[in-house]
Amino acid sequence: MKSLIFRTASIYLLPLLLLFSIFILLRGHYLPGGGFVGGLMAGVAFLIHSFAFGLKETRNIIKINPGFLMPIGLTICVLAALAPWIVSLPLMTGLWFEEPFKFVGMVGSALFFDIGVYLVVVGSTLIIMFTIADTV
Amino acid sequence: MEILLVFIIGLLHAGGLYMLLRRSMFKMIIGLILLGNGANLLIFLIGRLVKGKPPVIDEGLKVFADAYADPLPQALVLTAIVIGFGLQSFAIILIKRVYNVLETDDLDELNSTDEEL
Amino acid sequence: MMLLIVLSGFLFSALTRPIGSIFKQALPWVFTALPVLLFIYFCSQIGVVSSGDSLTWTYKWVPSLGLDLVFELNGLSLLFALLITGIGSLVFFYSTYYLKGHAYMDRFYGYLSMFMASMLGVVLSDNLLALFIFWELTSISSFFLIGFNNEDPKSRKSALTALSITGLGGLVLLGGIILLSSIGGTYSFSELLSQRNSILSSSSYCWILVFVFIGSFTKSAQFPFHFWLPGAMKAPTPVSTYLHSATMVKAGIFLLAKMTPLLxxxxxxxxxxxxxxxxxxxxxxxxxxxxxxxxxxxxxxxxxxxxxxxxxxxxxxxxxxxxxxxxxxxxxxxxxxxxxxxxxxxxxxxxxxxxxxxxxxxxxxxxxxxxxxxxxxxxxxxxxxxxxxxxxxxxxxxxxxxxxxxxxxxxxxxxxxxxxxxxxxxxxxxxxxxxxxxxxxxxxxxxxxxxxxxxxxxxxxxxxxxxxxxxxxxxxxxxxxxxxxxxxxxxxxxxxxxxxxxxxxxxxxxxxxxxxxxxSEGKFARTLRFEKISPQTLLEGFAVGFHTFAGVWTRAVQNGYLRNYVLSILAFLTVIMGYRFYEGVSIYLDWNQLSEITPSEVIVVTLMVISIIFAIVSTSRTASIVALGVVGFANCLFFLFYSAPDLAMTQFSIDTLTVLLFMLVLFKLPKNKIFSSKRIRIRDAVLSVLFGLLIAILTLEVFEEPSVTDISKYYADNAYLLAKGRNVVNVILVDYRGMDTLVETTVLIIAAIGVFSLIKLNLNPSKEQ
Known part of the structure; x- marks a missing residue:
């Protein structure tokens, strides 16, 4: 995996793939995509990077322990689910902002829920990946 | 096409079961993955095949104007795929761990007691 | 009132410890007061009962099972209640001296009052299910009492014999009670009485008799179940007095007497x-x-x-x-x-x-x-x-x-x-x-x-x-x-x-x-010659044989090989499903409804078949994994062909991840070895093919049925109106079934934590390098 082409490509591939994964995440409500797919895409992006530069480098890029992403994501999910409670609607009722945002479109509790799923998937994937790679 | 898919599903199940019955842990996982693929495909197929009409409402419309593929099995399979990934990675790690400790791939040699671990 | 009377014994028994710590040496006297008071109460009821009345108290317990606590005090139950509490009083009193200084005095009184309460429950219950429960409680408490000298192996053995005989008899009795209630539609004895004729003419009358008889005979030590009673004499003498002459063994007699007007x-x-x-x-x-x-x-x-x-x-x-x-x-x-x-x-x-x-x-x-x-x-x-x-x-x-x-x-x-x-x-x-x-x-x-x-x-x-x-x-x-x-x-x-x-x-x-x-000893010894053909020896032989059989059976079926369990479960499934198909299966495929086969699909299918077979037969791990990846990507193409872009994307990413991880982990493992013999492999192959066939036929059968799309239709129709989403699959995931997704992400987290701890956890710290 020390091929120069692969490495050079990876440098550009990582941010591109990450951006793409976020794009997939955000458009999920309207077009194919969503938290699960987006999260997995991001996982693949990091995996490719670690193939090119080694695990240490990838870890340095991520900086925070991916383990934290899981509880954060789960909390966001739960909050998104609980949010309608505050305005005394049944749990998980969709809440939406009236006006669409730029680039993102309509923003609602479902989007936050999806972001939570995204974070959980990224976190678990990375944890599994790093742990496995550690043992090799 | 359905007939071909049914054949594939049968093959995936048969192959998965056969591998599941092997003594080698590695083969067992292969069997697990094959069975998972088979089951996903089965659920998807039972939702009926519709070509080229994803369950996405067209821009500007509020409801479907045309026929569409059944979204429910798709949602089921989607989560099944992700959960399946969790299961597979756990199984992979498990055999890795067992192999590191016992240096065998043979399930029948796992009859040792905890003290030897 | 009556509930308290019956349950007071259980209450005392449960509170043995606290009572013991409060009253210390006076504990036996506190316990003795209980039967005495109950005896006085029952004596005071003689007048009412002798005038021909019967007193009834009803408490709902588990109404859904027809299990109510109905206590009825009539002539028969009063006689028994008087015996139980009267002789109970004497025995409790007698034991204060007989067992003086015994280390487990408190325990003894606890068991004894538990027994007394269960016995009262037996004779007073009108509901037959409740009677059964109390009946078994007498067996259990008598088990403790017979085995009271628990350091003596003979004592323990006698207790076990008594428990197994009377307990089994009780179980059989339950069968009789259930049969009775299935005819009469009620567990209440007094209501059953009015249906005597339909019970007598019912076809299961004979079985009811057999079950009730076995229940009574075991309890009342009738031939050939009598042998537990002499063994039970290992108990302290007050126990023998109370249980094995005056009360418990009479429970069987009581049941027969109670059933006489009915059966x-x-x-x-x-x-x-x-x-x-x-x-x-x-x-x-x-x-x-x-x-x-x-x-x-x-x-x-x-x-x-x-x-x-x-x-x-x-x-x-x-x-x-x-x-x-x-x-x-x-x-x-x-x-x-x-x-x-x-x-x-x-x-x-x-x-x-x-x-x-x-x-x-x-x-x-x-x-x-x-x-x-x-x-x-x-x-x-x-x-x-x-x-x-x-x-x-x-x-x-x-x-x-x-x-x-x-x-x-x-x-x-x-x-x-x-x-x-x-x-x-x-x-x-x-x-x-x-x-x-x-x-x-x-x-x-x-x-x-x-x-x-x-x-x-x-x-x-x-x-x-x-x-x-x-x-x-x-x-x-x-x-x-x-x-x-x-x-x-x-x-x-x-x-x-x-x-x-x-x-x-x-x-x-x-x-x-x-x-x-x-x-004399000599005459006694002579009777022992007949032991070989005594019911006790025969039944014990049966018990030992049964135990051996259970051992052999368990070793054969529960052999610890997971794959054998899978094998037997699936073999059984295949056989019964195969039988159903043999009975007749109807698959009418409407070819017009099926989608066409395009050349690209044929290529994908061929690819898939080849890679499945390759994944199975390949001896190289890497080759197997790659073949597995191909299977996944082919799957992904199917999803893409048939309007499931979300699935295709997910499957693609997952497949990439799995193959890469698999490679990482199993890179260094040795080559695939074949462990099992050819015979076993053929057996497994045959079963697998049959199983695959079964699934295929089942799938085809599903096409027979019209697909139910009510739910999907609701989701699809309201996706934009209610949830403001256009991608229905995503809307289902994050909105309609959001709670499921929440739990699924949790499962994923658990899997990740499992992986993490599996590797990082050191099972044996001493082996740390």
Whole structure:
């Protein structure tokens, strides 16, 4: 995996793939995509990077322990689910902002829920990946 | 096409079961993955095949104007795929761990007691 | 009120510890107060019950199962309740001295009051399910009491035997109860009574009888289940007194008596009971002559007496049922006394060997008096209660149709032997010269000798003045058992007739045998020769065989190989599904409805088939994994072809991840080896192909059915209107079924944590490098 082409490509591939994964995440409500797919895409992006530069480098890029992403994501999910409670609607009722945002479109509790799923998937994937790679 | 898919599903199940019955842990996982693929495909197929009409409402419309593929099995399979990934990675790690400790791939040699671990 | 009365025993039993820590040494006295109070309460109810009324209390317990706590106090249950609490009081009282200083005194009283409460529950329950529960509770509490000396392996074994026999019998009884309720539609005994005719004519009547009989016979130690009772004599003597002569063993009799108006009166009922009761009473009576251990004698004479009761219920005439009522009381009074006396002798001299014990009247006068009374009552001397019951018994059998002579002969014979046994237990130890080694015997404490003497007083009092119990106790009992309201009368003098002659004959022959026959070790040893064919040996052999069989079966089926479990489960599934398909399967495929096959799809399918086969047969790990990846990507293409872009994307990413991870991990593992033999591989292959075929056929069958799209349609129609999303799959995931997704992400987290801890966790810290 020390091929120069692969490495050079990876440098550009990582941010591109990450951006793409976020794009997939955000458009999920309207077009194919969503938290699960987006999260997995991001996982693949990091995996490719670690193939090119080694695990240490990838870890340095991520900086925070991916383990934290899981509880954060789960909390966001739960909050998104609980949010309608505050305005005394049944749990998980969709809440939406009236006006669409730029680039993102309509923003609602479902989007936050999806972001939570995204974070959980990224976190678990990375944890599994790093742990496995550690043992090799 | 359905007939071909049914054949594939049968093959995936048969192959998965056969591998599941092997003594080698590695083969067992292969069997697990094959069975998972088979089951996903089965659920998807039972939702009926519709070509080229994803369950996405067209821009500007509020409801479907045309026929569409059944979204429910798709949602089921989607989560099944992700959960399946969790299961597979756990199984992979498990055999890795067992192999590191016992240096065998043979399930029948796992009859040792905890003290030897 | 009644609930408290029945449950108070359980309450006391549960609170044994706290009571013990508060009252310390006084604990036995606190517990003794319980049966005494209950006895007084039940005595106060005699008036109400004897007027022909019955009192009922109802408490809902598990209404959905038809399980209510309905307590009914009628003649029969009152008699038993009085025995339970009355003899209970004496036994509780007696034990305060008998077990003084025993380390587990508190435990003993806890068990004893638990037993008393369960027994009260049995006799008072109108709901048959509740009766069953209490019935089993008596078995369980008696298990603890028999095994009270739990350091003695024999004691433990006896306890286990008793529990397995009575417990199994109880289970069988449950079968009978369920059958009864399935016919009658209720568990309430009083409601079932009104449906007697439909039960008698039902096809399962025969099975109900068998089940109820087995339940009663095991509990009441009838042949061939009798052997647990002599074994149960390992229990402390007060326990034997209470459980194994006066109350628990009578539960079976109680059940038969209770069931008589419901199930009785048919030839099947009468003949079975007569035969079983007859065999038991004669068999056990003869056995009792060969014992030298006082408790052994009493155990067998108790079995014999229980046999008499079963026999009398079987005879079933008015006189016979009257005799049942009186004999229950008679027997409880004299047999409990004899047991208590045995306990005193054992306590004071340390011996129970009837051939050694002589002349004890010189050292324990009051005990001797109680012993004489009990023995004479058991023999049926005039002016004792035993005389009354014996007279009625003889009369009942003598007047029984054609075989009356035969029945009378059997019961006279039994009575003669029982007389001898009673004399051995109640008279022999006290008469004659006091041997040297017993000279030093101390005088027993009044706490010990008052209870048997009180029982003796009862025997005499009721024997001389039968009017005391005639209307108040026996009449309602008779009414309950027979279901008739004929008036009864108990008389001391019936005039000179054959029955009186038989009675006198019994006394003379019995007494003559008593003076001629001396039990000894040698005679006892001779009976042991028949052990090989005794029911006990046979049943124990059966139990051992069953155990061995269970072991072999478990080793064969639960062999610890996961794949064998999978194999047997799926083989079974394949066989039954295969049978269903063999019966006929209808697959009509409407070719017009199916989608066309395009060349690109054919290529993908071919690719997939090849890679599946390759993944299976390849010997190289890497090749297998790559083939697996191809399978996944082909899958992904199918999703893409058939309008599932979300799935295709997910499958693609997952597949990439799995293959890469698999590669990372298994890079360095050795080559695939083939572990199993060719035969096994062929077997597995055949099963797998069959299984695959099965799934394929099932899938095709699904196409038969019209697909149900109501739910999907609702989701799709409202996706934008309600959830403001256009991608319905995503809307289902994050909105409609959001809660499911939430849980699924949690599962994913758990898997990740599992992976993490599996690697990072050090199973054996000492091996750390």
């Amino acid at each position: 009785g009166g048919t030839p099947a009922w009468n003949h079975t009971l007569m035969i079983v009761g007859g065999i038991t009473m004669v068999y056990a009576a003869i056995h009792s002559l060969f014992r030298v251990d006082l408790k052994g004698i009493l155990a067998y004479s108790t079995i014999s007496a229980l046999g008499i009761l079963v026999f009398l219920i079987g005879v079933g005439t008015e006189k016979a049922l009257l005799a049942v009522g009186i004999f229950i009381l008679t027997h409880a009074l004299y047999k409990a006394a004899l047991f208590l006396i045995t306990g005193i002798i054992d306590y004071q001299t340390g011996s129970r060997d009837v051939s050694q014990l002589k002349g004890l009247q010189h050292v324990m006068k009051p005990v001797a008096i109680a012993g004489f009374i009990a023995a004479l009552s058991s023999a049926g001397f005039p002016l004792f209660l035993g005389f009354l019951s014996k007279e009625i018994m003889y009369e009942a059998t003598f007047k029984y149709a054609e075989i009356g002579i035969l029945l009378t002969a059997a019961i006279v014979l039994t009575k003669i032997f029982l007389l001898v046994a009673g004399f051995w237990a109640g008279i022999s130890p006290f008469t004659g010269e006091l041997p040297e080694n017993l000279k030093a015997t101390k005088k027993p404490s009044p706490i010990l000798w008052v209870p048997p003497l009180l029982l003796g007083v009862g025997s005499v009092l009721f024997g001389v003045f039968p009017a005391l119990i005639e209307q108040s106790l026996i009449q309602p009992v008779f009414a309950n058992i027979s279901g008739l309201d004929t008036s009864i009368y108990l008389a001391l003098w019936h005039g000179f007739n054959t029955v009186l002659l038989l009675s006198i004959l019994t006394l003379i022959i019995g007494t003559a045998i008593y003076f001629q026959w001396k039990p």
